[in-house]
Amino acid sequence: MTDRRLTAGEAFAAALPGGRWSQDDAVVDAHRLDRSGWHPPGRPLGVAFARTVDDVRAVLREAVARGVPVTVRGAGTGLAGGAAAPDGAVILDLAGMNRxxxxxxxxxxxxxxxxxxxxxxxxxxxxxxxxxxxxxxxxxxxxxxxxxxxxxxxxxxxxxxxxxxxxxxxxxxxxxxxxxxxxxxxxxxxxxxxxxxxxxxxxxxxxxxxxxxxxxxxAPRRTVTLAAFFDSFGAAVDAVTEIMATGIVVAMAELLDGPTMRAVDAATGSDLATSGQAFLLVQTDGAGAGDEADAVEAVLRGRARAVRRSADTTDPAAAELLAARRAALPALERIGRVLIEDIAVPRSRLARAAARIAEIGADTGVQIFTIAHAADGNLHPIIVVDRTGGAGGPAGETDEIPAEAWKAADLIFQTALDLGGTVTGEHGIGALKRRWLGAELGTTNHSLQQRLRRLFDPTGILSPGRGL
Amino acid sequence: MTDRRLTAGEAFAAALPGGRWSQDDAVVDAHRLDRSGWHPPGRPLGVAFARTVDDVRAVLREAVARGVPVTVRGAGTGLAGGAAAPDGAVILDLAGMNRxxxxxxxxxxxxxxxxxxxxxxxxxxxxxxxxxxxxxxxxxxxxxxxxxxxxxxxxxxxxxxxxxxxxxxxxxxxxxxxxxxxxxxxxxxxxxxxxxxxxxxxxxxxxxxxxxxxxxxxAPRRTVTLAAFFDSFGAAVDAVTEIMATGIVVAMAELLDGPTMRAVDAATGSDLATSGQAFLLVQTDGAGAGDEADAVEAVLRGRARAVRRSADTTDPAAAELLAARRAALPALERIGRVLIEDIAVPRSRLARAAARIAEIGADTGVQIFTIAHAADGNLHPIIVVDRTGGAGGPAGETDEIPAEAWKAADLIFQTALDLGGTVTGEHGIGALKRRWLGAELGTTNHSLQQRLRRLFDPTGILSPGRGL
The missing domain is CATH 3.30.465.10 (Uridine Diphospho-n-acetylenolpyruvylglucosamine Reductase; domain 3)
Structure with a gap:
């Protein structure tokens, strides 16, 4: 199958002619990590820039023949280390297959x-x-x-x-x-x-x-945006619960906690935190968007300290209301290195999960900021750590996640499982959450999934040490 | 594992004490078929009436130990023969696990x-x-x-x-x-x-x-029902296409063809067929149901021969409009034995599929009546065959599906595949559609799925000859 007189690098170069294979240090460095901030040990073999299905087939055939691990990569925006390539891996870059x-x-x-x-x-x-x-x-x-x-x-x-x-x-x-x-x-x-x-x-x-x-x-013809300020995260969650009980399916229900509001204020000069300790952003859309927004507004006015509403998506007020949510992550990135966690709990446990996360921050001394997709029970506790501590990585950043941040993350994941939830709502297991996967799935399920994986990939070349 | 001194029947009786195992002829006959009308050859071993998870585990352990096939059964309403038990099978009835x-x-x-x-x-x-x-x-x-x-x-x-x-x-x-x-x-x-x-x-x-x-x-607070009559099935499909292009997601879009309308008229004394050759039933629901119904009605008035609209679900007019759809299957069952087919095509091919089905009816001399879930591109061509022909079964009904009905079904499935669709939109493969499955899936997919099945059920006791 493969030509054994060639080195692995030569074989992949032959499989992908025309400069679509690179082992150049700068190219490998530009493609070896994702946005989790995690640097796996060792060094990937090279980057395969696929343009066609046949390119992908050629790379996988060569990889199986040589037992070389393959890390598939899109834009590398993953947050769990799934696209952080292990030692000796071929990075299979699909960004060029973009039609x-x-x-x-x-x-x-x-x-x-x-x-x-x-x-x-x-x-x-x-x-x-x-x-x-x-x-x-x-x-x-x-x-x-x-x-x-x-x-x-x-x-x-x-x-x-x-x-x-x-x-x-x-x-x-x-x-x-x-x-x-x-x-x-x-x-x-x-x-x-x-x-x-x-x-x-x-x-x-x-x-x-x-x-x-x-x-x-x-595409929905109309979208109405509302924002409300509450005395507490729990009060905002109660409002979301009451909105859902009206029978309305909102298009969005984004929730920021008090620490996140203060970070946004510090970054943008806004004054969110003067209005409350939780900020809720709700959108309704479709033919009933106006009527639904009326009903949402009635709930919010009964529970919130302040409510604002935009006329429509074209209303500049809508962009202004959305700006606070959009500014959250950049605001936190000013403070330090962010580790974006991602748990989901049954909706009735949302407030309890947020309260427990705040306690974990206090107990461990780790800064945690919480954003939630409230209608889904999906929380993003964002751990912010010092950018300059640890072992030191590229551009002066550390490669290592400090022990207390792992401790806080561990307690957060345990909270999710204790409340009947999951250690990942939407980001994936990647490399970084594997140690909690068994606890969530249980032995029978986990072992069944491992057998399933082996059925599809008997030689284990696909994303070893990632996912399941 | 199993006690080899016992017969299979004795072993299952021991596994499910208290009369929850039966080999009584009348009991077996009452549980061996589904609503497909298909009688598999041979005779099942008996019926296991499970009440608990442990009952199910006990039955499967015994079945694996003895290599006895297991047919799982709920209410037996399947239309593809999936719950029609093969020779020697244990029928595992879960109807009693109903909490x-x-x-x-x-x-x-x-x-x-x-x-x-x-x-x-x-x-x-x-x-x-x-x-x-x-x-x-x-x-x-x-x-x-x-x-x-x-x-x-x-x-x-x-x-x-x-x-x-x-x-x-x-x-x-x-x-x-x-x-x-x-x-x-x-x-x-x-x-x-x-x-x-x-x-x-x-x-x-x-x-x-x-x-x-x-x-x-x-639960949606409000539901509005509309009905419209068209000169042709194609004209009704065009109306659905235009409704969807307005951006409205309807809660229901049910379409009856002319032959079905005439059958309903004959059965109920209604006069649907005097108003057109296709009957479309649309519902909108939720906070925007009224506004959405206005937009739907505007489209229908531009294209239909007649349009009717109910004020709300509580309006008696709504039940009246729905009655025609509800009456369709009973009306066809008066004519003969019904074989309910189930294909789905890309929405743009819906009218072409219906036209081809009508041609197939004419070419084969088989009566075919078509009902469609129009918004999903899902068609139910209902083949009605003579109740008294063929080999003769219980209550004078035939066990055999006449050759021309199979021929028509074959052409219908071929039409679905030719139009980029599927041989089953919502009923399943069961026993009766297995011969078309390979053509739909292709060799690589089919073989992968077969290996998957063996991974889960290495001894092949679960629903042999059914599904995949």
Missing amino acids: IRELSVADAVAVVEPGVITDDLDRAARAVGLTYSPDPASSAISTVGGNIATNAGGLRCAKYGVTRESVLGLDVVLADGELVSTGRRTVKGVAGYDLTGLFVGSEGTLGVVVGATLRLRP | IRELSVADAVAVVEPGVITDDLDRAARAVGLTYSPDPASSAISTVGGNIATNAGGLRCAKYGVTRESVLGLDVVLADGELVSTGRRTVKGVAGYDLTGLFVGSEGTLGVVVGATLRLRP
Whole structure:
């Protein structure tokens, strides 16, 4: 199969002619990490810049023949170390496979390559009256393929579901280089097992997604934005609970805690924290957006210290209300190095989870700021650590996550499990959450999943030490 | 493991004491078939009436030890022969495991046993302001477990998705008797592979679902029903396309063709067919139901021969409009024995599929009546055959499906595949569609799924000859 007279580097160069294989130090360094901040030990072998399905097949065949691990990479925006390449790995970069092959208004379907930027797809869909609903916070820079690998969530999934709910079918190159097509172009279909759903969220461990048939939805004609300030995080959660009890499915319910509000104020000169200890942003959309916003506003006025409302998406007030949410992460990044955690709990446990996270911060002395997708029970406790401590990495940053931050993260994950939740709502297991996976899944489930993984990848070349 | 001095019947009786095992002819006959009308050859061994998870585990352990096939059964409303038990099989009846264990308003979640009747769950949810969205036409008599086994669709999935979109987690007894819990109680969660999705729609071939954590949704406060008559099926499809282009997600879009309208008229004394050749029923729901109905009505008035509209669900006019759809199947059952087919095509191909089905009826001389879930591109071509022809079965009915009906079905499935669709939108492969599965999936996919099946069930006791 492979030519044994060649070194591994030479063999991959031969498989991907025309400069699409590089072992250059600067190129490898630019592609070896994701946004988790985690630096795996050792050094990847090189970067394969795939342009076609056949490129991907050639790389995987060579990798299997030589037992070389493969790390698949989109834009590298993952937060769990899934795309942080291990020692000796081929980094399979799919960013260049970025064509929107088809956008069908009649079928409300897009057929894309995996490297398409999420927002680019949504923009193309909106130009014809449709929308691609999944909107992870990274959508301006992340790829659809990466979103599929992690089953990315986002803000709008309160109403429109996670990435899984928008994937109708996939083209996947299996570990042995075979190409398989799963799913279909129709909205419904039950012929055979749901392999599409199995590949979504599998974090590059079962195969390499090289194409996707995606469901588009009608772009909502109208969106109304409301914001409210509360005396406490718990009071804001109670308001969300009451809104949901009215029967309204909001398009977004984003919640910032007091520390995050103060960080935004410090960064932007706003004065959020003078109005309360929790900031809630709600959107309603569609034909009933106005009526729904009226009902939401009535709930908020009964519970909040202050309420603001925009007339429509085109209203400058809407952008202003959204700005506080958008400013949160940049504001925290000014303070130090951010570790974005990601747990989800049953909705009734949201306030308790947030209170426990605040206690964990106090107990461990670690700064924790909490943002939540409140309608989904999905919390992002953001741990901010000193940028200059530890062992020292590129640009003076540390490679190491301080022990007290791990301790806080451990307590946060334990909280999620104690409350009947999960250690990852939308970011994935990657490399960094593997130690908690067994506790969440239980032995029977975990072992079944490991056998499943071996079935798809008997030689273990796909993302070793990542995901499951 | 098993006591070899016992016969298989004695062993199962010992595993399920207290009369929960029967080999009585009348009991076996009452439980051996589903609603497909298909009689498999041979005779099942007996019926195991499970009441607990441990009952299911005991049955599977005994079945594996003796190599006895197991057919899992809910209410037996399947239409593809999936629950039609083969020769020598244990029929594992879960209808007695029918408790709603929990219904949480705060988390919008229900935890149920598999034998709960679908409508019973929805009724319980509506009593607290919530709803269980999946509504297969059989919801008054089918079980949640059966819906999960086939990933059942329904009328409302135009807006709320298929069964899969309402299943958060499962308890499953694997072939070896091990119990595994998948998924979670949270809306979001990406720890590990989506085993939940893999079990949904697996038709009893990967394990036995003994518990489910289900997502409930707010019950819509208002529902508006509209009906319209068109000169042709194609004109009605064009109206649906235009409605969807307005950005409105309708809660229901049911379409009856001319032959079905005439059958309803003959059965009920209505005069649908005097108003047109296609009948379209549309519902809008939620806070924007009124505004959305206005927009739908405007489209319908521009294209239909006649339009009717109900004020609300409580309006008697709504029930009257729905009655035509509800009367369709009983009306066809008066004419003869019905074989309900189930294909789905990309929405843009819906009219072409319907036209081709009409041609197939004319070419083969087989009576075919078509009902469609139009928003999903899901068509039910209903083949009606003579009740008295063929080999003769119980109560004078034939066991055999006439050759020309198979021929027509074959052409219908070929049409679905030619148009980029699927041979089953929501009913499953069962026993009767296996011969078309390979053509739909392709060799690589099919073989991968077969290996997956063997991983879960190495001895092949679960639903042999069914599903995949």
